[in-house]
Amino acid sequence: MTTVQLPGASAASAALARRLRAVATLGGLVALAAGGFVWSVSIGPEHIGLWTIVKGTFAQGHDTKQLIVHLIRLPRALLAVLAGGTLAVSGAVMQSLTRNPLGAPDVLGVTSGAAVTVAIASTIVPSLGGISTIFLSFAGASVASALVFGIARFGRGGLSPVRLALAGVTISLLLYALMQGILIAFTQNAELFFFWLVGGVTYAQWHDIHLAFPWMAAGLALAMLLARRLNVLALGDDVARGLGQNVSRTRLLSVVCVVLLAGAAVGVAGPVAFLALVVPNIVRRLVGHNHFVVLPACMVAGAALLLYADVASRYLNPHVETPAGVVVAPIGATVFVYLARREKLAG
Amino acid sequence: MSAATPLAAPGVAVRVRARRPAVVIGSLGGLCILTAFATLGVGAVRVLEPHAVEALFGHGTADQIRTIRTYELPRVLVAFLVGSALAVSGGVIQGVTRNPLAAPDVIGVVKGAALGTVFLLLAYPFAAVSYLPVAAFAGGVGAMVIVYLVAYRHGGTTPVRLALVGIAVSAFCESIIRYVMIDQAKGIGHALVWLTGSLAAVDMRSFYEILPWIGVLLPLLAYYAHRLDVLGLGDDMARGLGLPVERTRRTALLLAVLLASACVAVAGSILFIGLIAPHMARRLVGSRHAVLLPTAALLGTLMLLVADAIGRGADPPIELPAGMVTAVIGAPYFVYLLTRSL
Numbered sequence: 169m170t171t172v173q174l175p176g177a178s179a180a181s182a183a184l185a186r187r188l189r190a191v192a193t194l195g196g197l198v199a200l201a202a203g204g205f206v207w208s209v210s211i212g213p214e215h216i217g218l219w220t221i222v223k224g225t226f227a228q229g230h231d232t233k234q235l236i237v238h239l240i241r242l243p244r245a246l247l248a249v250l251a252g253g254t255l256a257v258s259g260a261v262m263q264s265l266t267r268n269p270l271g272a273p274d275v276l277g278v279t280s281g282a283a284v285t286v287a288i289a290s291t292i293v294p295s296l297g298g299i300s301t302i303f304l305s306f307a308g309a310s311v312a313s314a315l316v317f318g319i320a321r322f323g324r325g326g327l328s329p330v331r332l333a334l335a336g337v338t339i340s341l342l343l344y345a346l347m348q349g350i351l352i353a354f355t356q357n358a359e360l361f362f363f364w365l366v367g368g369v370t371y372a373q374w375h376d377i378h379l380a381f382p383w384m385a386a387g388l389a390l391a392m393l394l395a396r397r398l399n400v401l402a403l404g405d406d407v408a409r410g411l412g413q414n415v416s417r418t419r420l421l422s423v424v425c426v427v428l429l430a431g432a433a434v435g436v437a438g439p440v441a442f443l444a445l446v447v448p449n450i451v452r453r454l455v456g457h458n459h460f461v462v463l464p465a466c467m468v469a470g471a472a473l474l475l476y477a478d479v480a481s482r483y484l485n486p487h488v489e490t491p492a493g494v495v496v497a498p499i500g501a502t503v504f505v506y507l508a509r510r511e512k513l514a515g
Numbered sequence: 516m517s518a519a520t521p522l523a524a525p526g527v528a529v530r531v532r533a534r535r536p537a538v539v540i541g542s543l544g545g546l547c548i549l550t551a552f553a554t555l556g557v558g559a560v561r562v563l564e565p566h567a568v569e570a571l572f573g574h575g576t577a578d579q580i581r582t583i584r585t586y587e588l589p590r591v592l593v594a595f596l597v598g599s600a601l602a603v604s605g606g607v608i609q610g611v612t613r614n615p616l617a618a619p620d621v622i623g624v625v626k627g628a629a630l631g632t633v634f635l636l637l638a639y640p641f642a643a644v645s646y647l648p649v650a651a652f653a654g655g656v657g658a659m660v661i662v663y664l665v666a667y668r669h670g671g672t673t674p675v676r677l678a679l680v681g682i683a684v685s686a687f688c689e690s691i692i693r694y695v696m697i698d699q700a701k702g703i704g705h706a707l708v709w710l711t712g713s714l715a716a717v718d719m720r721s722f723y724e725i726l727p728w729i730g731v732l733l734p735l736l737a738y739y740a741h742r743l744d745v746l747g748l749g750d751d752m753a754r755g756l757g758l759p760v761e762r763t764r765r766t767a768l769l770l771a772v773l774l775a776s777a778c779v780a781v782a783g784s785i786l787f788i789g790l791i792a793p794h795m796a797r798r799l800v801g802s803r804h805a806v807l808l809p810t811a812a813l814l815g816t817l818m819l820l821v822a823d824a825i826g827r828g829a830d831p832p833i834e835l836p837a838g839m840v841t842a843v844i845g846a847p848y849f850v851y852l853l854t855r856s857l
Contacts, residue, residue: 322854330675334616335850337682341786342846349839353830366693441686490694497690501683505665508679 204475256470259444281312368491442500602815605789627658655776712838787845
């Protein structure tokens with residue numbers, strides 16, 4: 169290998185350029201998300217102008233439009249920001265953990281585990297709701313993660329990235345089949361669950377945000393605390409160990425983080441398919457691999473994607489409420505195919 | 516794929532096992548017929564066993580005879596057709612692509628065919644039922660072609676890549692189906708049952724609907740059994756033996772896809788039978804297609820009969836879709852296959 173002798177000044181300027189670029193990308197993403205937020209709040213059966221949005225956000229007047237903003241549109245947009253952001257960050261953490269671009273919680277069955285647990289439990293015990301939804305979601309996500317990492321240990325030297333993804337997808341399929349059977353057997357209004365299972369923020373209320381926000385905040389904080397460890401882990405287990413990291417503890421904390429983030433998001437917004445897969449893959453391409461930048465960027469980009477998907481879902485058919493997941497899924501499936509085609513992943 | 520592909524068994528092994536296939540096929544056939552009779556009376560209106568068979572032959576109360584003849588008999592007959600068609604389709608696809616993970620459901624055919632029928636029903640809600648298989652054919656073939664084009668890189672595909680692309684394309688089709696179902700909110704529960712794969716809505720008409728397709732396609736594939744064996748020896752060897760490799764592969768694949776799509780038109784997406792039945796058959800009788808395909812067909816029938824009976828009998832009068840039962844059995848087996856080096 170030829171070593172390029174970089175003078176100190178130009179090395180510093182390269183670092184500066186990288187940092188500037190990261191800041192610029194982050195700024196662009198934030199602007200994108202903010203635009204989506206305003207768009208999401210303003211459209212609907214009642215079109216609402218920017219000034220009314222500001223008034224409805226900060227002051228609770230008795231004007232109908234302000235009430236619409238405050239009670240319907242704002243929670244919907246905020247939940248899109250929170251759920252999209254947390255799902256994307258959980259995807260980034262899990263992909264780093266498995267060192268697998270396909271290793272997102274939705275591909276590996278973690279979100280389906282959460283969703284199926286919630287659906288089954290609330291079918292059999294209809295009085296469940298509120299905080300128990302979140303806890304059921306955590307439980308399902310934990311069991312599914314344990315299952316996936318159990319399977320990952322099978323075979324000689326573990327499963328290749330693509331095989332692990334395939335196993336995860338199959339487990340999701342199994343869980344959904346089980347759940348469909350139980351829904352058909354126990355409930356008259358399977359369509360309500362069906363709607364929820366596509367994932368979206370259509371019927372969001374402030375209540376959902378109050379329920380999920382503490383867990384999401386905890387998960388995001390944990391993710392940021394893990395950023396340095398994940399950066400080191402990316403160098404390989406041996407290097408990480410050599411640098412004094414307790415690799416098992418990093419793994420465990422990362423799984424906890426994924427369960428918190430994905431579980432809370434699924435509990436209030438349903439399993440939005442492929443969002444956690446797509447966003448981190450795009451973000452890494454934009455800002456590189458430093459988790460201190462990747463994680464916040466994922467948060468913002470995930471929020472933006474779900475906001476715009478929610479807006480698009482309202483344009484698809486204005487007379488019917490369509491969950492945002494319907495818009496995300498085709499985009500996600502396309503990116504999934506693109507990743508699956510790449511040679512170095514196939515084992 | 517390595518040389519030790521499980522699809523090309525050495526000739527010696529075949530000769531040693533020469534007598535076993537007859538025994539296996541015979542006993543599986545007997546088991547199928549036995550299961551068919553035994554599960555005939557299971558359902559919303561329970562007809563206890565000796566009466567169920569008697570009613571089939573016209574003895575018993577009018578109610579019993581009607582229950583058995585109009586509700587249960589068609590399901591059993593369709594289970595024979597669909598179970599064997601899916602299994603044979605899977606066996607042929609695995610043989611042609613030399614890919615143990617391939618099957619009509621894995622390479623996207625099943626969901627594509629489902630999407631085809633959903634589109635037809637959307638565009639022409641009153642279309643004659645006999646057009647459904649045609650729409651399913653279009654969807655199934657279309658999905659398979661897309662999967663192949665996308666998975667094809669550097670002059671070939673790998674088993675795992677094909678499966679992954681197939682699953683992604685299936686997810687794509689599924690998301691469109693879901694959108695359609697949410698958008699057209701009426702009758703969503705019924706559509707849900709159909710999607711998971713169920714024989715609940717099957718009647719004598721649907722039996723006659725697919726009988727001609729399957730009746731033509733199955734013998735055609737049986738005719739190809741020997742060529743598939745030759746194909747299993749590897750492209751070069753097959754070419755040396757005078758087989759038009761590409762044409763054989765394309766024709767057999769097309770026939771297999773049509774076969775699986777016809778099933779989707781009446782029974783929805785019943786997953787995993789096409790994947791598992793050939794694997795089990797290969798363990799029982801080896802990999803000569805002339806015995807492998809009939810064995811797989813009987814195993815597929817048996818699986819579907821049992822799955823449908825469980826679906827009918829688990830929680831009457833509610834119908835659990837048979838496809839759900841096959842998925843619960845099939846998914847762990849698929850994961851097991853993945854964990855072994857293929």
